Amino acid sequence: MTLAFLAPNELQELLGERLKRLRLSRNLDQRTTAEKAGISEKALRNLEAGRGSTVETLLRVLKALDHLQGLDMLAPEVSVNPLELLRQPKPPQRVRRPRKQNPAS
Amino acid sequence: MTLAFLAPNELQELLGERLKRLRLSRNLDQRTTAEKAGISEKALRNLEAGRGSTVETLLRVLKALDHLQGLDMLAPEVSVNPLELLRQPKPPQRVRRPRKQNPAS
DNA sequence: CATCAACCGGAATATTTGTGCCGTTATATC
DNA sequence: GATATAACGGCACAAATATTCCGGTTGATG
Numbered sequence: 001m002t003l004a005f006l007a008p009n010e011l012q013e014l015l016g017e018r019l020k021r022l023r024l025s026r027n028l029d030q031r032t033t034a035e036k037a038g039i040s041e042k043a044l045r046n047l048e049a050g051r052g053s054t055v056e057t058l059l060r061v062l063k064a065l066d067h068l069q070g071l072d073m074l075a076p077e078v079s080v081n082p083l084e085l086l087r088q089p090k091p092p093q094r095v096r097r098p099r100k101q102n103p104a105s
Numbered sequence: 106m107t108l109a110f111l112a113p114n115e116l117q118e119l120l121g122e123r124l125k126r127l128r129l130s131r132n133l134d135q136r137t138t139a140e141k142a143g144i145s146e147k148a149l150r151n152l153e154a155g156r157g158s159t160v161e162t163l164l165r166v167l168k169a170l171d172h173l174q175g176l177d178m179l180a181p182e183v184s185v186n187p188l189e190l191l192r193q194p195k196p197p198q199r200v201r202r203p204r205k206q207n208p209a210s
Numbered sequence: 211c212a213t214c215a216a217c218c219g220g221a222a223t224a225t226t227t228g229t230g231c232c233g234t235t236a237t238a239t240c
Numbered sequence: 241g242a243t244a245t246a247a248c249g250g251c252a253c254a255a256a257t258a259t260t261c262c263g264g265t266t267g268a269t270g
Contacts, residue, residue, distance in 0.1 A: 003173040008143075011164045015176060021196075029200040029246060040229050045248065047160070052227060054256075055158045059116045068108040071120060091126075094216050095134040096268055134216060145259050150218065157257060159226075199246050201238055211270105218265070226257065235248070240241100 013050030020048040022065055037064035118155030125153040127170055142169035 006014065023033055034044045037060040047053040047061060062068050111119065128138055139149045142165040152158040152166060167173050 003176060004168065004171075008161050008165050008168070011168070011173070011176070012160055015160070015164070018176075024197055024200060027200055029202060030248095031246080041247090042230080042249090043228055046227075049248085051249095053160045054227065055117055055120070055152070055160060055163055056113050056256095057228080058160055058163075059120070060113050063109065063113070063116070066109075068116070071108060071116070071123075092129055092268085094267060095129060095132055097134060097215080135218095136216080146217090147219090147260080148258055151257075154218085156219095159257065161226095162258080197238085199237060201246080213270080214268095216265105216267080218263105220262085220264105222260090224257105224259075226255105228255065229253085231252095232250085233248105234250105235246105237246080238244095240243075 009050065012052070016048045016050035019061060019065075022067060023048075026065055028065070033061065033064050037061050114155065117157070121153045121155035124166060124170075127172060128153075131170055133170070138166065138169050142166050 003011070003014075023030075028036075030041050030044050030048075034041045037044070037057075039057055039060055043053065043057050044061065045051075047057055059068075059071075062070060108116070108119075128135075133141075135146050135149050135153075139146045142149070142162075144162055144165055148158065148162050149166060150156075152162055164173075164176075167175060
């Protein structure tokens with residue numbers, strides 16, 4: 001809940017700190033981690049400092065830290081609810097907003 | 106385990122698909138989601154298509170979808186193990202690799 | 211089956227991030 | 241303490257992403 005009150009760059013910093021702790025717990029230094037991830041040391045430093053990164057950099061680092069399972073929680077894979085499956089043959093591909101009403105007629 | 110075999114851009118696509126499903130389950134369209142996140146619709150489309158995004162864009166969208174809790178699983182906050190706390194006053198800030206040996210002497 | 215809006219992707223430009231290199235800081239060990 | 245080196249931050253340039261605008265496609269609904 002407390003996370004919801006943080007600004008985007010504060011969230012980035014928080015994420016960076018946690019990734020750094022994760023790396024340290026794996027007993028890896030920035031050099032070998034960056035090398036394993038296929039990115040530059042500077043990109044890793046920027047990520048850990050919350051200074052801005054790409055999603056690709058983030059995923060590469062997670063993979064290098066053997067922590068890709070975190071993805072499942074970020075956005076869980078579909079659970080095929082057997083009950084819903086009978087009533088909705090195809091899940092909605094798009095959202096429908098209520099039609100605009102004629103103001104006065 | 107199966108995630109570990111995917112290439113970075115495949116991971117990005119997978120993440121994008123899941124985020125899109127998450128948005129649809131919230132019954133939100135791209136326009137209002139992007140607006141709520143403070144980004145352009147195109148940036149959201151690129152994210153959902155796994156076409157490359159920044160960490161900031163990702164975090165903004167997660168926040169707009171009320172799914173910041175996913176961060177905890179991505180990189181969990183420190184659990185202050187009371188036992189370790191006694192023996193390690195300060196957690197290591199850096200990793201130490203074995204010292205270079207003198208080849209022959 | 212016609213309609214309307216949600217969704218999509220391309221192009222041009224602005225902004226941000228990555229890379230490589232550097233000197234500096236600081237921390238774990240001797 | 242002295243030392244080795246992991247970690248840090250700045251800068252210039254290359255590369256990637258964001259924004260804006262656009263026309264086209266498609267799926268949910270009347």
